[in-house]
Amino acid sequence: MKKKYEDLVKKLLEKYPERQKEFITGSSEEVKRLYTPEDTKETDYSTDVGYPGLYPFTRGVQPTMYRGRLWTMRQYAGFGTAEKSNQRYKFLLSQGQTGLSIAFDLCTQIGYDSDDPMSAGEVGKVGVAIDSLADLEILFDGIPLDKVSTSMTINAPAAIILAMYIAVAEKQGITPDKLKGTIQNDILKEYIARGTYIFPPKPSMRLITNIFEYCSKYVPNWNTISVSGYHIREAGSTAAEEIAFTLADGIAYVQAAIDAGLEVDNFAPRISFFFNAHNDLLEEVAKFRAARRLWAHIMKDRFHTDNPKSQMLRFHTQTGGSTLTAQQPDNNIVRVTIQALAAVLGGTQSLHTNSRDEALALPTEESVRIALRTQQILGFESGVTNTVDPLAGSYFVETMTDVIEKQAKEYIQHIDDIGGMVEAIEKGYVQKQIENSSYEYQKQIERNERIIVGVNKFTTKEESQKNLLRVDEKLELLQVQKLHKTKAERDEKKVHESLEKIRKISRTQENIFPNIFEAVKTYATLGEICNVLREEFGEYNEQLVL
Amino acid sequence: MKKIRILIAKPGLDGHDRGAKFVARALRDAGYEVIYTGIRQTPEQIVAAAIQEDVDFLGMSILSGAHNVLFKKVMDILKKEDAEDIIVFAGGVITEDDIPHLKALGIKEIFTPGTSSETIIEFIENNSSKNN
Numbered sequence: 186m187k188k189k190y191e192d193l194v195k196k197l198l199e200k201y202p203e204r205q206k207e208f209i210t211g212s213s214e215e216v217k218r219l220y221t222p223e224d225t226k227e228t229d230y231s232t233d234v235g236y237p238g239l240y241p242f243t244r245g246v247q248p249t250m251y252r253g254r255l256w257t258m259r260q261y262a263g264f265g266t267a268e269k270s271n272q273r274y275k276f277l278l279s280q281g282q283t284g285l286s287i288a289f290d291l292c293t294q295i296g297y298d299s300d301d302p303m304s305a306g307e308v309g310k311v312g313v314a315i316d317s318l319a320d321l322e323i324l325f326d327g328i329p330l331d332k333v334s335t336s337m338t339i340n341a342p343a344a345i346i347l348a349m350y351i352a353v354a355e356k357q358g359i360t361p362d363k364l365k366g367t368i369q370n371d372i373l374k375e376y377i378a379r380g381t382y383i384f385p386p387k388p389s390m391r392l393i394t395n396i397f398e399y400c401s402k403y404v405p406n407w408n409t410i411s412v413s414g415y416h417i418r419e420a421g422s423t424a425a426e427e428i429a430f431t432l433a434d435g436i437a438y439v440q441a442a443i444d445a446g447l448e449v450d451n452f453a454p455r456i457s458f459f460f461n462a463h464n465d466l467l468e469e470v471a472k473f474r475a476a477r478r479l480w481a482h483i484m485k486d487r488f489h490t491d492n493p494k495s496q497m498l499r500f501h502t503q504t505g506g507s508t509l510t511a512q513q514p515d516n517n518i519v520r521v522t523i524q525a526l527a528a529v530l531g532g533t534q535s536l537h538t539n540s541r542d543e544a545l546a547l548p549t550e551e552s553v554r555i556a557l558r559t560q561q562i563l564g565f566e567s568g569v570t571n572t573v574d575p576l577a578g579s580y581f582v583e584t585m586t587d588v589i590e591k592q593a594k595e596y597i598q599h600i601d602d603i604g605g606m607v608e609a610i611e612k613g614y615v616q617k618q619i620e621n622s623s624y625e626y627q628k629q630i631e632r633n634e635r636i637i638v639g640v641n642k643f644t645t646k647e648e649s650q651k652n653l654l655r656v657d658e659k660l661e662l663l664q665v666q667k668l669h670k671t672k673a674e675r676d677e678k679k680v681h682e683s684l685e686k687i688r689k690i691s692r693t694q695e696n697i698f699p700n701i702f703e704a705v706k707t708y709a710t711l712g713e714i715c716n717v718l719r720e721e722f723g724e725y726n727e728q729l730v731l
Numbered sequence: 732m733k734k735i736r737i738l739i740a741k742p743g744l745d746g747h748d749r750g751a752k753f754v755a756r757a758l759r760d761a762g763y764e765v766i767y768t769g770i771r772q773t774p775e776q777i778v779a780a781a782i783q784e785d786v787d788f789l790g791m792s793i794l795s796g797a798h799n800v801l802f803k804k805v806m807d808i809l810k811k812e813d814a815e816d817i818i819v820f821a822g823g824v825i826t827e828d829d830i831p832h833l834k835a836l837g838i839k840e841i842f843t844p845g846t847s848s849e850t851i852i853e854f855i856e857n858n859s860s861k862n863n
Contacts, residue, residue, distance in 0.1 A: 291744035291795055295771075303773070306800025307744050380746015380770045420749050507749065511844040544844055545826060546796075620752055627753050631847050640845050649827050656796060727769045731755055 187221075194218070211465030212423035213625065214588065220580035228583055233478070237532075237573045239493075241481035243474050243586070244574035245532040246497040251570035256528075257535035258560045259336060261503065263288035263313035264547050265660045266667070267323035270313040274328060276550060280557055285328070285366075286336040286537060288312030289346075294381040296342045296715030299664040308661035311547070312338075316664070317710045319671045321349040322356065330354045335366035336411070336501065336535075341383035343370040344392050345714050348702040351404065367408035367457055367501070370396060373434040374413050376610045376725065378420040378619065383715060386607045388722035392697065393438060394445040397452040399698040408457040410438060411501060418461035419507045421623020424472040425589045427461060429596030430606075430615055432480055436597070437606040439488055449488050453495035462524035462531075463505045469524070470576055471585030473500070473531025479590050502528035503537040509544040512647055513639035517541040522559050529563055530576055536560055546653040613730035620730060668710070675708040683707045684717050691721040735859050736786040740768040740777040742805060745795035750822060754790060757848035763855065774804035782814050788855060793823040798833065806836045818858050822846065 208216045228234065235241060238248030247253060260277055262285075263270040274285055289312040292304035298316050299308045308314050315321055325335075330353065339346040347368050351361050372389040375382040382389070393410065400409045414422075414431035422430065435456065442452050460476065462469050480498035484490050504524035509517045518541050525538050538556040540548030548556070564570060576582045596618075603609045610616070629635035636642045683704035690700050704714055739755040741748055748770050759765040766784050768777060781789050789809075793801060802821060809815055821833065822842040830841050840854055 295744055297744075303744070305804075306797035307795060310796040311745070375746075378746075380748070381744075419747075545824065620756075623749055624753060624756055631849070653826055655826075658799070727771075729767065729769045731752055731767045 190219075210424070210468040210585075211463050212425065212468060212622075213629070214423075214425075214468065214585075216581075220584055222580060224580050224584045225587075228587065233587075234577060234583070240485070240496060241478045242497050243478040244577055246477070246499055246534070248573075250532060250573040251529070251564070252573070255564045255570060256533050257284040257334065258282050258557060258564075259284040259286045259501070259535045259537055260553060260557055261286040261288050261338065261537045262553070264290075264311070264654075265309040265313065265656050266664055267313055267315070267320045269660075271324055271326055271328075273550075274324075277553070277557070278328070278333070280554060281561065282557060284334045284336065284535060287324070287338065289337070289339055290314045291381065293346075293711060294339060294341070296383050296711060296719075298710050298712030299661065299668050301712055304661075306661075308664050310656055314660075314664045315346070315349070315711060316668045317671050317708045318349050318352055318705050319667070319708060321346075321353050325353050325357075329359075330357055331359045331363040333365075336369075337366065338369050340369050340372055340375050340379075340381055341389065342711055342715055343368045344396055344698055344701050345705060345711050347396065347404075347407075348698065348705045351702065352706050361404045362406065364404055365406050367411050368396070369413060369459070370410040371413045371434065373437060373606055373610065374416055374431070376728070377417060377430065377615050379413075379416040382725045384718065384722040385725045386610070388691075388718075389725075390438075390441045390607075391445075394442045394447065395696045395698050397442050397455075398445070398447055398696055400455065401447070401451045405455075407455065409452065409455045411457050411459045412438065413459040415459050415461045415503055417619060418463060418505065420619050421507075421626055422619045423622050424463065424465075424468055425592035426596065426618060426622060428472060428476045428479065428589060429593035429600075430619075431458065431460070432476065432483060432593065433597050433600045433606045433609070435480065436483060436487065439484075440605070443488070449490050450492045450495050453484065453488070453490060454492065457534075458498055458500035460500050460502050460533075461505050462502050462528040464508050464520065464524065466523055466527045466530075467576070467579075467582055468585055468589075469527035470530045471582050472589050473502075473528070473533070474574075474577075474582075474586045475590040475593065476500070477532070478586070479593055499534045501535045501537070502531070502533040504528070504539045506539055506543060509539060509541075510637060510639050511544040513645065514541045514544065514650065516639055517544070518555060518559070521556060522563075525559055525563055526567070526569065529569055530574075532574060542650070542653060545650055547656065549652060549654045551652075611728060613728045616728060616730045671708055672710070679707040680704075680709045680713070683709055684713060687714060688717050688721060691718060734762070734764045735788065735855065736764040736766070736784060737788040737790060737855070738766050738768065738777070738781045738784055738786040739790045739792070740772055740780070741770045741793070742772055742774055742777055742791055742801040743793050743795055743797045744771055745793065745797075746770050747794040748792070750794075751792040754792070754822070754848065754851060758852065758855070761848070761852050774801060774808055777805055778808040778812055778814065781809070781817055782812060786817060787859060789817050789819045790851075791819070791821045793821070793825075796824065798823060798825055799829060802833055802838060803836055806838065809837075820851070820854065
């Protein structure tokens with residue numbers, strides 16, 4: 186039979202050659218014409234693939250997956266002031282969104298108050314400006330924190346923002362054990378790809394393990410970290426690099442917590458992940474499956490845990506922002522649909538779908554609605570949610586799953602050889618790998634080897650885009666006035682004392698979180714707390730590898 | 732002939748350096764002398780680097796929306812430092828509405844998303860021949 190097929194192909198190719206000499210995935214992995222049982226003969230169903238909800242979780246972390254509950258539809262949002270963002274969250278919840286995802290402006294993410302000279306021009310631009318507890322109170326005004334789960338994209342100052350969140354809940358009469366949500370809290374990928382670091386690796390890892398410890402006792406339903414490959418992929422990595430570098434970051438966090446004296450099963454069940462969904466549908470599905478299997482193996486073999494909750498890789502997905510084109514932006518709706526489908530077929534726990542206009546600006550309300558509806562159509566109309574992991578057993582998808590896992594393992598081995606992820610970052614190894622992949626990808630587009638519809642093929646004369654969202658420059662002034670008002674009304678002595686306590690404890694090995702919690706309640710600002718920590722911990726300098 | 736020197740800079744707080752790094756590397760591959768500042772540079776740091784490195788061109792990238800404020804600062808400081816002979820170009824997430832105003836500040840060209848490196852190289856060639 187096989188011989189017959191090969192002869193047939195040979196004859197056909199003489200007359201009708203294929204469109205391209207070689208076919209590659211979005212990550213430049215070669216794809217064969219046909220996959221057959223021969224490609225998967227090494228795969229053992231029960232040990233390598235298995236059943237959903239069971240080790241190694243290749244097919245999903247829940248036994249019934251979306252038959253039980255759909256993924257959480259969670260749109261990343263926030264801009265301008267807390268008042269403006271609060272309105273957007275209420276709009277999203279009214280449209281059927283099931284979780285919140287807070288975008289902070291860059292000043293907040295890097296620990297500068299809105300009146301800091303470093304903040305000029307950036308206040309409220311890519312997210313909401315938060316200077317003190319007063320802002321977070323407004324941000325969640327009228328939103329019951331025991332009813333929604335909230336994901337917060339905050340890293341270097343994660344402890345401060347989480348402390349503020351717990352304090353807002355307290356004012357709503359909600360105890361910390363009722364809170365559900367996630368802080369990103371993933372500093373390593375900030376050094377690698379995203380850029381909102383403040384402190385050097387060592388004190389940063391300490392802040393992270395302090396949060397692990399505090400939450401395991403008092404905020405047990407909180408995801409204390411979201412180890413993120415999203416930004417690594419956005420920076421230009423391949424699918425295998427995304428998985429490898431993310432899981433290598435995960436290994437570093439688990440090891441740091443163990444080294445700090447924590448029991449693996451006390452914190453590992455609250456570790457979550459965050460991945461990108463790129464254009465190549467089947468490669469992405471394979472990527473998610475490979476990531477689950479690899480993490481389960483890592484937790485079992487490297488960290489010796491048999492607790493399924495510590496072994497299972499739960500993840501959020503965002504469709505790939507860098508795949509959006511400024512040209513013919515409505516085409517982005519279609520790209521996002523394919524990417525979101527990949528995330529769902531890959532078994533994501535929550536999903537953000539990008540809006541069509543995001544290559545140009547923050548999305549308008551109308552664009553966000555279409556993006557959310559895309560998820561709802563996938564969830565309720567497409568039928569792909571009716572059975573668990575429907576692509577399992579596809580010769581191609583299972584082969585790709587194996588290939589990506591194998592490549593990722595090799596990268597992780599190499600990082601181990603360098604001495605771990607912190608070392609690999611300080612040597613610039615990870616950044617260089619990503620930069621090379623990114624450069625090659627862009628060159629493929631420039632050589633027309635990779636087609637981007639509307640950019641290097643099927644172009645039209647672009648019309649100027651109307652109806653883009655603009656963040657009013659006056660909001661910066663307004664936010665600074667609010668900050669000064671808060672400062673004028675608080676008890677300065679209490680603020681000063683709480684800041685000095687943070688300074689003192691930062692010099693010890695003790696958990697710093699309780700002192701940060703006390704400080705935010707005095708309305709000490711994010712910038713003030715970060716400045717104390719900057720003085721004590723120092724600042725990180727970028728490892729330039731170009 | 733002296734090689735054309737170009738500083739690629741990231742003013743402001745955003746860490747989206749994929750584009751800046753690509754442009755820097757593509758220009759280097761095209762034979763220019765390229766220096767990249769890294770992310771999170773203040774306007775003062777950028778101008779100081781441009782003067783110290785004696786560059787012919789300064790290319791800046793911002794994706795956070797802070798361009799109206801930060802590009803203006805860079806242009807003001809260049810003027811103050813008597814370094815207006817440096818030819819400035821920029822890129823990033825910049826909407827069409829902002830381009831006339833940015834060009835009025837003295838920025839020679841704004842490259843929006845989707846621009847090929849060939850277009851940027853052409854710009855460098857056209858403007859350096861006039862200059863030298």
